[in-house]
Amino acid sequence: MQTVSTETVPGHETVEALGIARGNTVEARNVGRDITQSIRNITGGELKAYSELLSKARDEALSRMEADAEEMGADAVVNVRLETSKVTDGGSEVIAYGTAVRLR
Template identity: 80%
Template sequence: MEFVTTETVPGRETQEALGIARGNTVKARNVGRDITQSIRNITGGELKAYSELLTDARDEALDRMAEDAEAMGADAVVNVRMESSSIANGGSEVIAYGTAVRLD
């Protein structure tokens, strides 16, 4: 499965657009991370535990988008976009979406 942020896959012709493929996940922080990251926030530097949490969430959203596209019979997803938002205290949603296509 190929993902691109462009309208087409370079060097390939799009045979058919199959619809929107999407995948999302909601991840929450945990108390242990909050304590260690609060200390880091005071002293400065990257909040690595939160960076890892968001990286995992993005990967999971992309995996779910791929599963959705494969269920449609797609070879690729074009115009891939990702968004994140806070939906609850301590929780964040990450969504990946794009157009599932069949290639020649």
């Protein structure tokens, strides 16, 4: 499955748009991480535990989007976008979406 942020896949012709493929996940913070990250927030520097959490969430959302596109019979997903939002005090959603297409 090819996924691109552009409107087309280089070297291929889009023959059919199948619809919007999407995948999401909601990840919650860990209380233990919050304590260590709060200290890091005071002293400065990257909040690595949160960076790793969001990276994992992005990968999961993209994987679910690709699975959704495969169920539609797509060869690729174009115009891929990622968004995040806070859904609770301790949790954030990451959603990946794009247009599922068939290629020639």
